[in-house]
Amino acid sequence: MVTATHSTEASEDARRAAIDHLWMNSRGWTEMAESGEPNVLVEGSGVRVKDASGKWWMDVNGGYMSVHAGYGRTEIADAAYEQMKRLPYMANTTTAEPTPKLARKLAEITPGNLTRSYFVSGGSEANESALKMARAFQQRTGYPGRHIVISRRGSYHGALGQTMWLGGLPGQHREDYGPSYPGMVYAPQPLPYRCELGGRTPSECAALCAEAVKSLIQFHGEESVCAVIAEPVASPLGAAVPGGEYWPMLRETCTRYGVVLIADEVVTGFGRTGKMFAVEHWGVTPDVMTVAKGIVSSYLPIGAAIATEQVAQAFAGGPNSKNRQLNHTLTFSGHPVAAAAALKNIEILETENLVDNSEKTGKYFLESLEELKDKHDIIGDVRGLGLFLGVELVKDRETREPLGQEADVGARIGQKMADRAMIFRAYQSSMSIGPPLCITRGEVDEIVRALDESIAEVSIDLGLGV
Ligand SMILES: Cc1ncc(COP(=O)(O)O)c(C=O)c1O
Numbered sequence: 276m277v278t279a280t281h282s283t284e285a286s287e288d289a290r291r292a293a294i295d296h297l298w299m300n301s302r303g304w305t306e307m308a309e310s311g312e313p314n315v316l317v318e319g320s321g322v323r324v325k326d327a328s329g330k331w332w333m334d335v336n337g338g339y340m341s342v343h344a345g346y347g348r349t350e351i352a353d354a355a356y357e358q359m360k361r362l363p364y365m366a367n368t369t370t371a372e373p374t375p376k377l378a379r380k381l382a383e384i385t386p387g388n389l390t391r392s393y394f395v396s397g398g399s400e401a402n403e404s405a406l407k408m409a410r411a412f413q414q415r416t417g418y419p420g421r422h423i424v425i426s427r428r429g430s431y432h433g434a435l436g437q438t439m440w441l442g443g444l445p446g447q448h449r450e451d452y453g454p455s456y457p458g459m460v461y462a463p464q465p466l467p468y469r470c471e472l473g474g475r476t477p478s479e480c481a482a483l484c485a486e487a488v489k490s491l492i493q494f495h496g497e498e499s500v501c502a503v504i505a506e507p508v509a510s511p512l513g514a515a516v517p518g519g520e521y522w523p524m525l526r527e528t529c530t531r532y533g534v535v536l537i538a539d540e541v542v543t544g545f546g547r548t549g550k551m552f553a554v555e556h557w558g559v560t561p562d563v564m565t566v567a568k569g570i571v572s573s574y575l576p577i578g579a580a581i582a583t584e585q586v587a588q589a590f591a592g593g594p595n596s597k598n599r600q601l602n603h604t605l606t607f608s609g610h611p612v613a614a615a616a617a618l619k620n621i622e623i624l625e626t627e628n629l630v631d632n633s634e635k636t637g638k639y640f641l642e643s644l645e646e647l648k649d650k651h652d653i654i655g656d657v658r659g660l661g662l663f664l665g666v667e668l669v670k671d672r673e674t675r676e677p678l679g680q681e682a683d684v685g686a687r688i689g690q691k692m693a694d695r696a697m698i699f700r701a702y703q704s705s706m707s708i709g710p711p712l713c714i715t716r717g718e719v720d721e722i723v724r725a726l727d728e729s730i731a732e733v734s735i736d737l738g739l740g741v
Contacts, residue, residue, distance in 0.1 A: 286327025289315045314698075317622055319346025322718055324698070335699040340510070340663070340709030345621045351574045351619045358615035369624040371611035377618050378583070381581055384389035384551055384621070387560030391587035392579040394609040397434025398541035398567035401610035402504065405563045406437050407603055408582055408590070409502040409535035415589045415597050418533065421501040425491055425534075427484075428471070429512045432504060432539050439683035443503055444511050446680060446703070461496065462488045464509060465517035468656040468667060469675070474518075481518030486534050489658055491529045502535040503528075507543045507553030508528045513665030514658050522557035525714070529562070535586070536561045543661070545569030546624055549634030549661030556660070562586050572620045572711075575612035579660050637661035639716055640708070643723040650727065653678075653734045659686065662706040668730070671738065678704040682737055684704040691729030697722065 293299070293315070294308045307313055315333075318325040322345060323336050334342070358373060374394065382390040393408075395401050403678040406424060413421035426432065430442030440456040443449065463470075465484035467477040469501070472487065474480030492500045503525065509515040527537040538561035543553035547569060550556055554564070563586060564715050567578030589603040605615075624630060637659060642665060644657040655669030668684055671675040685701035692699040701707075711724070734740055 278613050281325050286315045286453065295488065317340045321345045321347065322714050332696045333698050333721060334707050335713035338573045339568065341573040343545055343569040343629065343712045344572040344620055345711040345713040348623060350623065351572065354619035355575060355612050355616040359612045363612060365611060370609060373611045373614035373618055374609040376396045377614040379581060380618060382396045384616045385564060385581055386552060386555055388584045389560060389564050389581045390584050395578045395580065395605060396576040396607050397578050398454045398565065399435040399438045400605065401541060401565035401567050401580045402432045402438045402539060403435050404603060405537045405565050405698060406502065408563055408580060408586060408601060409537065411601060412535060412586050412589050413501050415422060420498050420532050421493050423460050423500045424458055424461050425462050425488060425500065427505055429466065429515065430506055430509045431511045459493055460491055462491055464515055465521045466512055466515040469520060477518030478520055481521035482518065482524065482589065485521050485524035485528065488525060492532050492534060493504040494668060497521060497532040500532065500534050502537055504537040504539055508548055508660055508663055509706045510542050513707050514663050516660050518657050519557060522554060526559045535563060537563045537565065541563050541565055541567045545661050546630035546633045547661060547709060549630065549637055551630055571613060571617040574620065575613040575616045576618055577610065578581045633661040633712045640719045641662055643719060647723065647727055651730050651734060653730060653739050660714055662710060666706045668704040684733060686706050687733045687736065691732050693723055693729065695725040697725050
């Protein structure tokens with residue numbers, strides 16, 4: 276991936292320590308050692324990060340599409356520092372000031388009656404918690420047999436016990452961890468460019484894929500289906516934006532059959548798609564919404580599963596055993612330092628109109644990508660909503676024949692972008708682009724120029740013209 280030279284002794288020491296002792300996200304240390312990786316970063320500002328040799332890079336996807344406010348926001352660091360000095364953590368059975376304030380803030384800015392937050396350390400934990408809420412909710416409201424969870428092929432919801440079995444992509448190597456969690460059932464992804472059900476327009480694809488969820492519920496029997504979980508715009512296949520019918524239909528089906536609808540806004544939340552939460556594009560309120568990443572622009576680990584009043588009421592506690600508390604305890608739930616950082620981050624998103632920038636600059640970015648598509652036959656499709664964009668590379672634009680895994684196109688693009696001081700990791704031939712929401716048009720132009728050159732070079736390398 277990213278190759279760099281590290282001049283200082285300290286950085287070489289850190290790099291060696293990483294090779295000898297660190298287990299990084301989905302990377303093997305042997306190939307990293309061979310290519311002089313990992314790059315050790317020391318500083319960041321806006322959309323850029325500096326490595327230990329003093330070289331600045333554009334971090335195209337801002338961490339894991341998660342550094343919404345950009346790097347170097349000392350206000351967030353100060354908020355965390357002040358809280359850490361005063362009270363770094365809290366005694367068992369108590370809370371600390373920033374945590375309930377953050378819960379109230381989320382109740383204010385999320386749609387509908389999503390009013391109660393359970394805090395966690397990240398997106399996978401948020402979804403694990405949401406599934407526990409959904410299962411327990413069904414048990415308590417008289418449906419103990421509802422155990423099936425429907426997710427969509429081509430989705431991602433996390434890396435833990437249940438969540439790793441939701442969604443899925445070829446080449447994910449889940450066979451290492453089998454057998455699967457029981458009750459996992461899969462629906463088609465409403466990706467209009469490759470509609471599994473043959474829909475010819477986004478609307479047709481949306482309606483067919485939403486109907487497929489309904490058919491699955493009917494097939495398995497509503498008395499056995501617990502929840503449907505979906506990202507408003509899915510990332511693994513490169514910003515799969517569904518037609519406008521999809522989410523309202525999903526909502527209607529779940530309401531009709533008493534199935535808990537979980538919207539995974541871990542990527543899309545906090546302005547990524549040009550609205551504070553992506554479900555707002557379609558006027559839908561899920562029963563549980565999960566968030567992480569952008570809630571704190573990744574400055575500290577925090578996420579949440581946010582339930583509607585109706586779902587939360589089943590866990591209110593008190594003399595009625597049907598409403599007993601949710602037995603679910605994580606040591607770092609509601610961490611006050613992370614909560615203080617998140618409150619400051621949300622304040623920045625609001626006062627600096629970064630959601631609005633996501634909408635406007637996202638449109639500009641999408642138009643620029645459409646111009647690239649006119650230039651390069653290898654680009655099959657470009658798509659996106661706000662600053663959540665996707666580019667899909669193909670072998671043949673007419674037939675939409677995909678580039679096989681053997682073309683290794685994701686790694687090739689990553690290397691070409693690295694040659695241009697851009698850190699960008701693509702998943703095979705579907706590229707998701709999600710820069711910090713503070714990005715300017717000038718910075719978008721830089722990324723588009725680098726993509727233009729990288730795609731041209733990869734096309735030639737693969738013998739597919741320009
Ligand atoms: C949609 C979605 N849900 C959940 C997760 C898991 O979040 P985390 O990596 O914070 O556990 C991710 C991670 O990228 C994600 O994209």
